[in-house]
Amino acid sequence: MRIRLAALLFATAVSVLAAEPTPAPPNAYLYIGWPNDGQVVSSGKPIRVWFGLRNMGVAPKGVKFPNTGHHHLLIDTDAPGPGVEIPNDRNHLHFGAGETETMIELPPGRHTLQLVMGDDQHVTFDPSVQSKKITITVK
Amino acid sequence: MRKTIVLILSAVVLQAVPVLARTPSPENAQVYFIWPSDGMVVGHAFWVRMGLRNMGVAPKGTDIAKTGHHHLLIDIDLPENMDQAVPNDRNHLHFGAGETEARIELPPGSHTLQLLLADKDHIPHDPPVYSKKITVTVK
Numbered sequence: 610m611r612i613r614l615a616a617l618l619f620a621t622a623v624s625v626l627a628a629e630p631t632p633a634p635p636n637a638y639l640y641i642g643w644p645n646d647g648q649v650v651s652s653g654k655p656i657r658v659w660f661g662l663r664n665m666g667v668a669p670k671g672v673k674f675p676n677t678g679h680h681h682l683l684i685d686t687d688a689p690g691p692g693v694e695i696p697n698d699r700n701h702l703h704f705g706a707g708e709t710e711t712m713i714e715l716p717p718g719r720h721t722l723q724l725v726m727g728d729d730q731h732v733t734f735d736p737s738v739q740s741k742k743i744t745i746t747v748k
Numbered sequence: 749m750r751k752t753i754v755l756i757l758s759a760v761v762l763q764a765v766p767v768l769a770r771t772p773s774p775e776n777a778q779v780y781f782i783w784p785s786d787g788m789v790v791g792h793a794f795w796v797r798m799g800l801r802n803m804g805v806a807p808k809g810t811d812i813a814k815t816g817h818h819h820l821l822i823d824i825d826l827p828e829n830m831d832q833a834v835p836n837d838r839n840h841l842h843f844g845a846g847e848t849e850a851r852i853e854l855p856p857g858s859h860t861l862q863l864l865l866a867d868k869d870h871i872p873h874d875p876p877v878y879s880k881k882i883t884v885t886v887k
Contacts, residue, residue, distance in 0.1 A: 642782060642797065659782060661797065666846025667805040669815060674807040677846045707804025707815050709848050 630692030630735035631728040634676040637665040639724050639740045646743035655712040656745075658682060660704070660724055665738065670705030671729055678726035678734065680704040682711065688725050688742070691735035695727045703731065717747045770831065773873035774814045777803040779863045786882035793853045794884075796820060798843070798863055803877065808844035809868050816865040816873060818843040820850065823859050826878060833870035842870065854886045 642659030650656050660680045668677035686700040695701055704711065722745060726738035733739075782797035784790055798818045806815035824839040834840050843850065863879040866872050 659799070661849065662847075663795075663849050666807060666843070667848055668807050668810065668846050669804055669812050672806060672810050672812070674810070674846065677807055704804075707806050707812075707846070709798075709800050709805055 630732060631678075633726075633734035633736050633738050634665045636663075637676075637726070637734075637738045638663040639665075639726055639738050641722060641724055641740050641743055644722075644743070644745050646741070647745070648743075649746045649748055652715075652717045652747045655714045658711050658713060658722065660709050660711075661740075662709075662726075665726070667707050667709060668729070669707040670703070670727075670731065673729045678728050678738065679707060679731075680709065681725045681727050681731075682713070683721075683723040683725060683742075684713070684715070685720050688723055688737065688739045689733055691733050691737045693733050695725060695731050695733060697731075703727075705731075715745075715747045719744055719746050721745075770871055770874035771816075771867035773816075773865075773875055773877045774803050777801070777814075777865075777873075777877045779803075779818070779865050779877050780879045781861065781863065781882055784861075784882070784884050786880070787884075789885045789887055792856065792886055793851060796850050796852050796861065798848050798850075800848075800865070803865070805846050805848060806868070807846040808842070808870065811868050816867050816877065817846060818848065819864045819866055819870075820852070821860075821862040821864055821881075822852075822854070825881075826862065826864060826876075827872070830872045830874075830876050834864060834866050834872065836870075844870075856886050858883055858885050 640661040642661040666677040682702040723742040724740040778801040782799040804815040820841040862881040865877040
């Protein structure tokens with residue numbers, strides 16, 4: 610009896626720890642509407658980045674609503690895999706207020722941009738909903 | 749004594765007013781069409797991309813400041829009464845799941861499109877946040 614209880618507790622603990630990632634909505638499609646891949650932009654002037662999303666909706670962080678998430682813009686870094694909490698730093702910009710575009714300013718040089726959706730807890734979907742990684746040049 | 753009562757009453761009335769008021773919109777909030785643009789000729793089925801600045805997208809029923817969800821008005825003027833929920837019919841498409849793009853099919857001819865943002869209860873903000881009304885020709 611005691612063993613069974615322990616096993617039950619262990620199973621519960623494991624299922625809590627290894628919570629399943631939120632499944633991605635079918636056909637969800639995330640893309641950067643602007644700038645274009647390979648685009649050259651002028652330095653010293655902020656550029657607008659458009660977040661394109663199809664077959665899925667936007668919800669602010671903390672909001673649990675079916676088939677929604679919020680945008681994260683990854684700058685000069687690789688996307689995490691599915692079921693990973695997206696870091697919050699200068700390479701991972703969070704848009705937890707439901708924003709669908711932003712203005713960024715980057716130093717001269719080549720930079721990569723990529724969008725990744727996070728769920729209400731900033732965790733990536735399974736499979737991860739992410740855009741193509743694009744490269745822009747700031748001149 | 750009478751003065752006190754008047755003061756108390758006016759205090760009660762003043763407190764009651766915000767409850768009746770519409771959801772305030774952030775300063776500089778702007779909703780606009782990323783696509784299509786005004787005067788464009790489009791096929792019978794096309795994607796409408798809804799742009800929003802200085803404000804976020806949230807699904808219906810979400811009570812978070814500075815958010816709202818998109819409504820697409822087709823071949824119709826803005827509602828006269830902005831204190832009421834946006835109608836839900838073939839001229840007023842609701843995007844209560846936080847969508848920022850929609851695939852639209854329209855019969856051939858000239859059509860007007862306009863975006864109107866509304867709060868958790870589908871009631872436009874104060875002041876209302878709406879786009880320019882654009883015209884597209886479906887070939």
